[in-house]
Amino acid sequence: MHSELRFYEGIRDSGIVASITYGKSRVIFDFGAPFNPMTQPYDGQVERRNKAWVRDAIRLGQIPPVDGVFSARDLGPDSTIQPYEESDLTTGIIISHLHLDHMSGIGMVHPEIPVYMHRDAHKLQGLLDQIGESVGDRSYSPIDLYEPFWIGDIKVTAYFSDHPCAGAVGYLIEPPDGKYYYSGDVRMHGCNLDRVLEDLEKIAREKVDVLIMETTTFSPWMFARSGDEELKASLEIPSDMLTEGQMMDWVLADLQPSDQLGIFNIYHRDMGLLRHLIRIAERTGREIVFEPKTAYVVMNMLGYTPHIYIPDNREYEDRSVPYFREVLERTPGIVTQEEICAAPGRYLLQNSYENILELFDLPSKGAKYYHLYGVPLVRGTREYENMKRILDWVGVEYTTFANLYCFNHAYPNNLLYMAEKIAARNLIGVHSSAPEKLVTPVSRQVLPEKGVVYRLVNGELVQAE
Amino acid sequence: MKTKFTLYTGLYTIGGVNFSVEYGKDRVIMEMGSAYNPATDVYDGIVLKRSRAWVRDAIRTQRIPAIDGIYRKQDLDGFMGLVPAEESDLNTAIFITHLHLDHMAGIGFVAPQIPIYMHKNAIQIERALEATGEGVETLERDYTPFDENQPIRVGEIEVLPILTSRRSYRDFAFLITTPDGTIHWTGDLSLHGYEAQLTFDQMEFLKQRGVDVLLCDTCAFMDEILLQINDTTDPAAIKPSREIPAGMLDAADVDRELFEVLKSKKGLTVFNFYQREMDEAQRYMDWAEKVGRICVFEPDCAYIIYKFFGTRPNVFIPDSHRYPDDPAKQPAWFRELLENCRVVTREEIFSNPSGYLLQNSYRHILELFELPDENGAYLHADGIPIGAFDPAYQNLQRIISRTKFEYVTFFSKKYFGHGYPQQVKYFVDQVDPKVLIPCHGFNPERLLPKNGVQLLPDLGKTYILSNGQLIPENEYAQ
Numbered sequence: 001m002h003s004e005l006r007f008y009e010g011i012r013d014s015g016i017v018a019s020i021t022y023g024k025s026r027v028i029f030d031f032g033a034p035f036n037p038m039t040q041p042y043d044g045q046v047e048r049r050n051k052a053w054v055r056d057a058i059r060l061g062q063i064p065p066v067d068g069v070f071s072a073r074d075l076g077p078d079s080t081i082q083p084y085e086e087s088d089l090t091t092g093i094i095i096s097h098l099h100l101d102h103m104s105g106i107g108m109v110h111p112e113i114p115v116y117m118h119r120d121a122h123k124l125q126g127l128l129d130q131i132g133e134s135v136g137d138r139s140y141s142p143i144d145l146y147e148p149f150w151i152g153d154i155k156v157t158a159y160f161s162d163h164p165c166a167g168a169v170g171y172l173i174e175p176p177d178g179k180y181y182y183s184g185d186v187r188m189h190g191c192n193l194d195r196v197l198e199d200l201e202k203i204a205r206e207k208v209d210v211l212i213m214e215t216t217t218f219s220p221w222m223f224a225r226s227g228d229e230e231l232k233a234s235l236e237i238p239s240d241m242l243t244e245g246q247m248m249d250w251v252l253a254d255l256q257p258s259d260q261l262g263i264f265n266i267y268h269r270d271m272g273l274l275r276h277l278i279r280i281a282e283r284t285g286r287e288i289v290f291e292p293k294t295a296y297v298v299m300n301m302l303g304y305t306p307h308i309y310i311p312d313n314r315e316y317e318d319r320s321v322p323y324f325r326e327v328l329e330r331t332p333g334i335v336t337q338e339e340i341c342a343a344p345g346r347y348l349l350q351n352s353y354e355n356i357l358e359l360f361d362l363p364s365k366g367a368k369y370y371h372l373y374g375v376p377l378v379r380g381t382r383e384y385e386n387m388k389r390i391l392d393w394v395g396v397e398y399t400t401f402a403n404l405y406c407f408n409h410a411y412p413n414n415l416l417y418m419a420e421k422i423a424a425r426n427l428i429g430v431h432s433s434a435p436e437k438l439v440t441p442v443s444r445q446v447l448p449e450k451g452v453v454y455r456l457v458n459g460e461l462v463q464a465e
Numbered sequence: 466m467k468t469k470f471t472l473y474t475g476l477y478t479i480g481g482v483n484f485s486v487e488y489g490k491d492r493v494i495m496e497m498g499s500a501y502n503p504a505t506d507v508y509d510g511i512v513l514k515r516s517r518a519w520v521r522d523a524i525r526t527q528r529i530p531a532i533d534g535i536y537r538k539q540d541l542d543g544f545m546g547l548v549p550a551e552e553s554d555l556n557t558a559i560f561i562t563h564l565h566l567d568h569m570a571g572i573g574f575v576a577p578q579i580p581i582y583m584h585k586n587a588i589q590i591e592r593a594l595e596a597t598g599e600g601v602e603t604l605e606r607d608y609t610p611f612d613e614n615q616p617i618r619v620g621e622i623e624v625l626p627i628l629t630s631r632r633s634y635r636d637f638a639f640l641i642t643t644p645d646g647t648i649h650w651t652g653d654l655s656l657h658g659y660e661a662q663l664t665f666d667q668m669e670f671l672k673q674r675g676v677d678v679l680l681c682d683t684c685a686f687m688d689e690i691l692l693q694i695n696d697t698t699d700p701a702a703i704k705p706s707r708e709i710p711a712g713m714l715d716a717a718d719v720d721r722e723l724f725e726v727l728k729s730k731k732g733l734t735v736f737n738f739y740q741r742e743m744d745e746a747q748r749y750m751d752w753a754e755k756v757g758r759i760c761v762f763e764p765d766c767a768y769i770i771y772k773f774f775g776t777r778p779n780v781f782i783p784d785s786h787r788y789p790d791d792p793a794k795q796p797a798w799f800r801e802l803l804e805n806c807r808v809v810t811r812e813e814i815f816s817n818p819s820g821y822l823l824q825n826s827y828r829h830i831l832e833l834f835e836l837p838d839e840n841g842a843y844l845h846a847d848g849i850p851i852g853a854f855d856p857a858y859q860n861l862q863r864i865i866s867r868t869k870f871e872y873v874t875f876f877s878k879k880y881f882g883h884g885y886p887q888q889v890k891y892f893v894d895q896v897d898p899k900v901l902i903p904c905h906g907f908n909p910e911r912l913l914p915k916n917g918v919q920l921l922p923d924l925g926k927t928y929i930l931s932n933g934q935l936i937p938e939n940e941y942a943q
Contacts, residue, residue: 043860044510045849047828049784056831059867312515354513357522375511382856386509 002455003154003175004464005210007448008064009034011430014101017064018182018212018430021089022175025152028069028093029171029182031109032102033062037381054108055079063105069093071110084110092116092151096161096184097168098124098269100135107136116141116149118158120301121167124269127300130323131293132315145169146202159199162190164244164270164373164408166301170203178209178456181422185214185431188235188414189243189406191272200421209459211424211443215432216409233416233440242406248276251370254399256284261344261367263351263359263396265374268294270408271301273372277348278304286348289335292316294350296323299330307335311355337361353383356390364394371400373408416440426461468645468930469938470678472922473530475500475904479684480567482905483530484650487555488643491620494535494559495639495650495680497575498568499528503855519602520544520574529571531925535559537576537604550576558582558609558619560626562652564590564634564741566601573603582617584626585610586773587634590741593772596798597765599740613637627667629653630660632744633773638667645930646677649898653905654682656707656888657715664884664892665707671896677933679898683906684883691886691911693878700911705891714880720748723846723875728756732840733818735825735833735870737848740766743773745846750778753822761809762824764788768802777806781814783829811835827857830864838869846875886911899933 003022010016015034020027041060042048049056054074057063058081065080068087075083084091095103095117106115115138117125122142128134143149148157153176158169163185173180181203188196237243242250255262262284266273274294281288289307290298299305308331310316319328328334337358340347344363351358353375359367369391376383391398402408410418419427420440427443429435439445446461448454453464466489475482481500486493507526508514515522520540523529524547531545534553541547550557558580561569564587572581583591588608594600611617613628613635623642629652630636641648649671656664671679685691688698694710695702709715714722727734738745746766753760761779762770764787770778780802782788789795795803814821818837825832827849843865850857865872884892893901894915901919903909913919920935922928928935 039860039863041831041860041864043857044508045828045857046830046860046864047785047787049831050786051784052831052835056834059834311513312517313513314516315513317516354511356512357507357515357518360522360525361518382504383509383511386505386507386512389505390507 001177002457003177003180005180005448005454005456005461006452007430007450008066009450011435011448011450012433014216014431015104016102016431017066017105019066020154020173020175020180022153022177024089025154025175026068026089026091027151027154027156027173028066028091029173030096030102030184031063031093031105031115032100033057033104035101037376037378037383052076057105057108063108069109069113074108084113090152092156094151094156094171094173095121096170096182097121097163097165098128099163099165099185102185104135106140107134107138109136109138111138114141114151116143116156118142118167118169119144120271121165124166124297124301127297127323128269131296159203160192160195161185162187162192162196164190164272166269166271172203172206172208175456178459179206180210180212181206181208181424182212183214183418185216185408186410186415186418187408188410188417189237189241191243191245193235200418204422208422208424209456210426210428210446210461211419211422212428212430213415213419213438214409215412215415215429215435215438217407217412217415217432218429218435218437219433231412231416231437233420234413235417236413238411238413241411242401244272244276244406247401247406248273248280251276251399252280252283255280255286255348255368258368259345260397261340261363262286262348262370263364263367264348264370264372265351265353266294266372267374268297270373274298274302277372278302278306281348284348286346287335288348288350289340290350291352291355292324292327294352295327295331299327305330305332307331307333309335309337309340309349309358311358313355353387356387359390359394359396364396367396369396369398371398371402373402377402412437419443425459428461466644467941468643468648470648470922470928470930470935471925472680472902472904473532473925474527476909476921476924477907478502478905479907480565480905482568482650482680483532484680485532486622486641486643486648488621488645490554490556491622492534492555492557493619493622493624493641494532494557495641496561496568497529497559497571497581498566499570501567503850503857514602523571523574529574535575535579540574550579556620558617558624560611560617560624560639561587562639562650563587563630563636565653568652570601572608573601573606575606577604577606580609581606582609582611582624582626584613584635584637589773590634590743590769593769594741597768599765627670629655629663629667630658631663632660633742640671640674640676643930646933647674648678648680648930649676649896650680651682651892653684653882654884654889654892655882656884656892657709657713659716661715668892668895676896676898677930678900678902678935679893679896680902680904681889681893681912682883683889683903683909683912685881685886685889685906686903686909686911687907690881691908694886698908698911700913703886703890703911705894706887707891708887710885710887712879713885714877716880719875719877719880722877723844724752724755726842726844726873727752727822730840730842731819732842733814733821733823733837734758734842734844735823735836736844736846737825737827738846739848740824740826741769742847743769746770747774749822749824756822758820758822759809760822761814763826763829764799764802766824766826767806768798771802771806779809780806781809781811781823783832784835785829827861830861833865833868833870841868841870842873843870844873844875852876900935
């Protein structure tokens, strides 16, 4: 018997869904939708259907038609996809981290299929469920780094990844006939390079047969600086690019002398940046102020109880909502619009895109606005242009780092370094428009096709007949 | 005491005309709408509306005009130094020509003590829309009905509503008379609809009466219409004519073409229309009967039909959180609808697809995935997203392309809903005002008067009506 690898999604796109099957055991790794903001069907007008949401997600290409994963009820009587109830496989889904292109579909999975994620991610997902960012009503199974668990006959072990999302990991997946390593999303320019290098050594010692490695930065449209430098495996940071630490030092230096309001737009699943901002506020003598939802995440993930600012909208009219009640009970204080207007330089204030109109009534003219990976991220989308119009309108001093100066994925030379270090027999690049660029002298490159089954035969991945 | 005129918005935009006429302490405001521009709408589905700042934000984002004395003090909170309604010494009333959003989307922001006049049919439809959550954002307030051709006095100002369409919510033009003269607003002008004669009657009436200032809809003076008709955008080429330009269609021609399309379809036919247009709802019901189909509406639209016509339309219930199965969770309007109307199920439609003509709004477009699409047709008839200028239009096309429904647009390049340029010119020449203010179009400057002067007023600037002329207030004082 040979283990089999199959990609459903994510070779040349974001939104990885793939499986490794051995006999009746199956591990599915990641379960997210491709990130296509330009063609998002739910545009604020089209409504999600209630009973048909899973079928619609499959039809719309938001989740692939994987057999034995969805319930018969959700698939409907006319579906050609095998429902979970009729599958004889023992299936488990492992999630590398909580960015939506890796996990937006987990709420659609039959509740009896376990969905595993790192303990920190598990905790964060529980918080997200409370603040209206649930992806479905179901439970998840927490796992710890280096603690193996089994899905049928397949052993799985999580390793550290320095991707900014809380609880980001890669997985060593071991069916009885070989070893696969799925990197998840990786980065070598975060603040934890030592841990990355340490785990690279551990993974290398495992003598991996198949390395499945994200290659996001090989896509020129995702990484503005790609292609300018000769590609060689190295730990260097490409010229003109920043590490996360350098980026936040830049913010600190920019904000320190200013007496203007500091504003940040952040993705509140990324704990590292939140920690940085809390530190920057301390060092600049400012009060960091969060919107209630993010404050709830910060309080419970970081153990830090911040001041809050309550935006003027219906979301915050009902103070009996459990998470909001907890935030109100624990916060040391609510900072008002009047207080911020009276002393803008005393505050570093979160402003998420959904609440951008708050800037109309805040001392925004000349304020320092740091766009730190909060939505909207993609230039050219309706939302991004709308954000820019409003920011120009209110007159903030806008700074962004994404893509041009810093990126949340490892730079190409760093990816090569990691791949060479692990030195798997077979190397597969994924999660990119140019995975074929991931080539090393120590591994055999495999360029799989979507939907095709590959078998591990004598350490080589070959297409099944 | 002199008559003051101020145009706030709507000169170079499609819709959004708002102006005031003031005499002493009396004031009338015409319309309370905003120009339609979905591509740059601040509320893109992610940005949230604010609660306490709703009026201020609407003014900032130019959804409503910055006018003294019509918004509540608590909503303005000192914003822009605008005088709140509570502190205004003006006797103000607002008049709405018809129920299109570019003429009335902002009525809900107005302080409830300011009367808003609309025809009773328009009020009825707006109330039904509000019940289903489709109406304007609004405070609890009343609307004041008026009757056609019955003048309304606001102190020393008289407003005469002149009927321009008997259909549905009804359309009007307003003739405003003050002790200093007359100002006329055409509202949306059409001279090629089923009721064009009403507009020609209006023209004759104004011609006899004499008009000092005429504000006229110039929607059709944009490049793409003019080039189609005249091969040039030169205003000199617009020769006044009562007739429909050669090669262009009137409303009846378009309807005939559409009916032929419907007759030719063999499978389920769905249609997407502007669901407040009750005359069109009636047209679909009539057509369905003629071709032996059952016409079925989504609940929101069915409720308007139920309230407006007092009939019991067939209802299809989309799979949405809006329409819960549990009666205890159903909103009152939906329960009332279900108690009084027949529900057509998906299974019934599958059993006889060609037996149905089914409304499908963009919001519920994913229903197409689970409707019989073999030989099916999707008739796009002015329902949003109307055209490529709306970012949602591409999404609609993508979703339809995932089904077998044939996309058929009801938009005809040979038809335009507003008056054709030659006809509008004819109308204006016949009325022959002393001052012509072309507005409600991208190129108002192209409508030239025969004898009077063309005025493209500075927005927000006050003019004095004196001896049939509009003179800037600062110059008049000198």
